[in-house]
Amino acid sequence: MAEPTALLLPDTGEPGFGVYIHWPFCAAKCPYCDFNSHVRHQGIDQPRFTAAFLTEMEEMRALSGPKTVTSIFLGGGTPSLMDPATVGAILDGIARFWTVPRGIEITMEANPTSVEAERFRGYRAAGVNRVSLGVQALNDRDLKFLGRLHSVEDALKAVKLAREIFPRMSFDLIYARPDQTVKDWEAELNQAISHAADHLSLYQLTIEEGTPFYGLHKAGKIITPDEDRAAELYEATQAITAAQGLPAYEVSNHARPGAESRHNLTYWRYGDYAGIGPGAHGRLTTGQGKLATATERHPETWLDEVEKNRHGMVDQELLDRDEQADELLLMGLRLREGVDLARWQDLSGRDPDPERERFLLEHGFIERLGNSRLRCTPKGMLVLDAVVADLAS
Structure with a gap:
């Protein structure tokens, strides 16, 4: 699957067809995170999970029919905990079941710890041409508050390495953190832009039910900015990124023209995508209509289901036209x-x-x-x- 010299294909403006792979494992669970992520201290049987991804992939191919893939996204969890050989096998499987042109966007989410950064060259050789780094903050106090395992120094080293190895690179920051002033955020954002290549994802901290932060917030131990301050932070974000040549192309995403995330554009343009792995969601146009799919969230339960039934889907719903119109909007x-x-x-x-x-x-x-x-x-x-x-x- 490796394509060391291929240029990324231009955005056609069409919704496209994406393939999303969900790797559900993390080294630690962040206290603000409500994504389907799990910690396994005893290690992961990567060959067994790889075989299950390929099996479920074949079932999704049966639902989607022949398609030309316009983007691939390895999300999580922490996909950069995968061995490069696992990534290569998954990408080869996608190319076996669908048509994968040279030069499409292939993104992997990664955490910027030094151990994972060392794997970057292996991921690039496997075919990944875009990395999205979960930096989240550029001061060590707030990284600790957010439960991150890396330091600012680790993050900047990973950003530098990613810029050297991958044709495209993005990283995430979370703002509207407790006690964060507009002036603080403006300084941090300008620092981030000085290290960014062509894309930034900038999210306001939200307190999600079921997370450790939710209980602390209810108890008054975490106080986030009020609506007026949050609006000021958002407006400062838009002004600075636009002035620096990375305008918003989506509520929370900013890019230099032409560097927008092709895979996420598929979601927002309401294209089709196959969701494969524990807790993955998909939208597939079939002979019967638009099908919404969802898989079992618990990793080992999903694995057992795939090995028994060839897929881990727990929900398949045909969407009527009104539902599709609402989702499109x-x-x-x-x-x-x-x-x-x-x-x-x-x-x-x-x-x-x-x-x-x-x-x-x-x-x-x-x-x-x-x-x-x-x-x-x-x-x-x-x-x-x-x-x-x-x-x-």
């Missing part, structure tokens, strides 16, 4: 390019409610791009959920 309004109105009208069978649209237009929450697209304004992005709910009702 929910995903597409996150994007700066907005929603293709003709596609939404085809799925929903109607035009946007004129009174609701007029209200949102007059109050500066949405705007039309000619007659073909509808998008949120920067003001609308601050209340995105409410805008989506208003348009979808």
